[in-house]
Ligand SMILES: Nc1ncnc2c1ncn2[C@@H]1O[C@H](COP(=O)(O)OP(=O)(O)OP(=O)(O)O)[C@@H](O)[C@H]1O
């Protein structure tokens with residue numbers, strides 16, 4: 001009985017770490033940056049808006065990590081998706097642009113998925129290679145040029161628009177987190193993803209099609225990166241090969257800090273949302289503090305290192 | 318000896334891994350309500366045979382008949398759907414998941430109208446099952462990682478017990494257990510026999526073999542040395558069959 005109680009305590013502490021960390025850093029910035037406008041509605045809204053693509057990618061990555069795989073290529077997928085959508089919309093409708101952008105993401109995810117699930121190559125190496133491959137394709141596709149997005153319904157839907165006073169990027173965030181959470185926690189697919197990442201052999205002898213699950217999570221992650229690309233293109237009203245370029249570390253940090261295990265079997269979508277918001281807040285706060293870009297990178301790197309090691313402490317890795 | 322039809326017939330099973338002969342020319346009948354023990358030294362091929370019957374490995378040649386009909390298992394789920402359950406040597410549990418998700422692994426309950434997981438239903442059914450089988454765990458919602466070796470073994474056996482319709486294969490189910498837990502597992506095996514299931518149990522403990530089994534089948538380096546009725550043999554004979562020393 002005593003052991004049970006101590007187990008419960010440990011579990012709760014481990015799970016709620018992200019929320020304490022989030023609150024702590026929020027309060028820190030709220031006090032230190034009080035006169036620099038950190039707490040204004042405008043600034044806080046901005047953090048959420050800027051974080052939307054990060055959150056969307058983080059949800060995809062939660063599934064991939066939970067299945068015991070990794071995706072390093074989603075940053076490049078973002079650029080490909082945004083660029084193909086932007087080019088498609090130059091002489092076509094928003095619908096076509098959305099389908100092309102999402103389709104590009106899903107296709108890249110499927111490419112990764114086939115190599116990992118059916119050719120049995122390690123996802124780390126496959127997606128390391130496709131990260132470079134698709135970053136190169138994104139660059140050569142438009143000769144490093146930026147492509148403007150002037151389709152008003154698109155920029156409204158994926159960027160600056162509002163529904164009942166709520167910014168569309170906030171709605172995208174809420175919808176993605178809600179659906180992602182339900183699929184992760186309350187469907188057979190979610191349970192199978194966790195089982196595959198936890199003990200692939202046990203999953204296999206229990207009749208779960210392990211390769212199919214691995215394929216599916218990589219497709220899902222590609223699709224989410226595609227959506228993130230659309231959100232970037234919508235908010236910035238342009239697409240460029242640099243989109244998503246620096247998001248890899250941010251998203252991985254957000255997911256791990258949020259409480260998802262690096263090697264599978266355990267994770268949380270809600271935690272990933274707060275991890276993303278934490279990363280966005282950090283970005284925002286360090287800029288408001290007036291740090292030079294190089295100093296921001298150093299401080300952010302150190303904070304992420306501390307946060308990741310704290311959240312991995314006590315778990316089996 | 319029962320007079321009924323065999324639930325499972327194995328005929329001339331061969332299995333090779335690359336150049337290694339793991340099983341050669343193995344034949345055995347398993348009857349409902351009867352326990353057969355499979356014994357042999359480490360690496361004799363016992364686990365391989367279990368994996369062939371459960372569909373994890375396919376035999377290189379030979380025939381498997383279930384209720385007289387020839388079957389070809391393509392994977393573990395096809396054997397399961399025919400009523401064959403296995404307690405694997407490594408237990409095949411997902412450590413970070415709760416007990417109830419493990420008991421329903423691959424066969425999760427869902428509820429209408431959205432087809433979402435019926436976690437409460439699975440938890441309740443699991444609690445009833447472990448209570449019924451006297452597996453003592455904190456609760457059906459406990460995470461496997463937090464359980465002791467004996468409790469994990471209990472969960473793996475409970476899962477097989479719950480789903481088995483025809484045949485239960487147990488690969489060293491008491492290897493990691495204390496005296497009391499071992500006795501409880503042996504009681505479970507006897508209750509499975511009373512339910513008229515066919516049982517194949519692998520064990521390195523000859524005392525246990527003689528307590529539980531109706532027949533003993535001996536493997537030595539992939540070769541089937543012989544089958545004896547426990548009533549008509551003793552430990553010395555079995556030991557000499559296992560080691561090949563007369
Ligand atoms: N998947 C595999 N690939 C190649 N060789 C294998 C494989 N599985 C088992 N073997 C080999 O087949 C032989 C029989 O192994 P098996 O696991 O069936 O032994 P066992 O009788 O269960 O032994 P133990 O008592 O130690 O559990 C061993 O030599 C083993 O190395």
Ligand SMILES: [Mg+2]
Pocket residue numbers: 363364365406488
């Ligand atoms: Mg074995």
